């Protein structure tokens with residue numbers, strides 16, 4: 029079952045059952061993309077996407093992407109703490125970020141009580157936006173952490189093999205359903221850390237890529253997303269890309 033809940037993660041997560049999730053994989057608004065207030069206030073489309081995507085997403089923004097770094101860190105630390113309560117002992121947290129708010133995210137993970145374990149770079153390849161006369165910022169990062177000791181030290185080392193620590197997936201128009209949507213194959217690779225029968229939570233679900241990957245791997249998931257048009261996309265994608273799955277409704 030993939031449960032889809034429309035609402036604000038900071039209100040919804042505190043109502044979820046304690047210790048219920050084995051894996052939390054999420055991709056929050058980065059509030060990134062600029063040094064100055066005026067840069068950050070630009071709509072996400074212009075901050076994060078090359079020109080060729082602007083027509084496809086021209087009416088589609090998303091919530092929560094304009095905090096300054098101090099407010100963003102405080103906000104992030106708050107939901108990090110909420111997530112720790114709903115994590116099973118040894119559960120894994122994976123959270124996306126770009127280079128600019130990477131240091132703030134490492135603070136927020138640890139401030140929220142998680143044991144920070146490392147960074148998985150995801151290369152978007154040379155298809156990422158160029159930077160003339162300088163290095164291309166072609167990687168985003170998946171920071172990972174655990175709720176207490178590593179799960180391998182407890183139960184599921186036998187079930188989960190040694191996994192890759194570096195990923196290369198270009199973003200393709202066909203597999204992109206949100207201005208900052210992640211490749212479904214990347215999410216499947218990341219979700220491989222979840223033991224069989226495990227339960228996944230994504231509290232900033234966007235177009236639901238985590239839910240689609242979870243369904244394709246036979247995992248249960250709860251998806252939380254605030255914006256109407258992305259909720260519609262999640263429902264459509266679950267029907268199109270994971271047709272055997274039952275979709276549950278959560279109301280908040």
Ligand SMILES: C[S@@+](CC[C@H](N)C(=O)[O-])C[C@H]1O[C@@H](n2cnc3c(N)ncnc32)[C@H](O)[C@@H]1O
Nearest residue numbers: 036037055090091092209210232234235237254
């Ligand atoms: C970076 S996007 C996630 C994209 C997703 N990984 C995908 O592949 O489509 C972050 C999402 O979080 C949502 N969001 C922002 N603030 C939120 C909040 N407080 N509660 C729930 N969702 C929120 C935004 O609307 C946006 O769709």
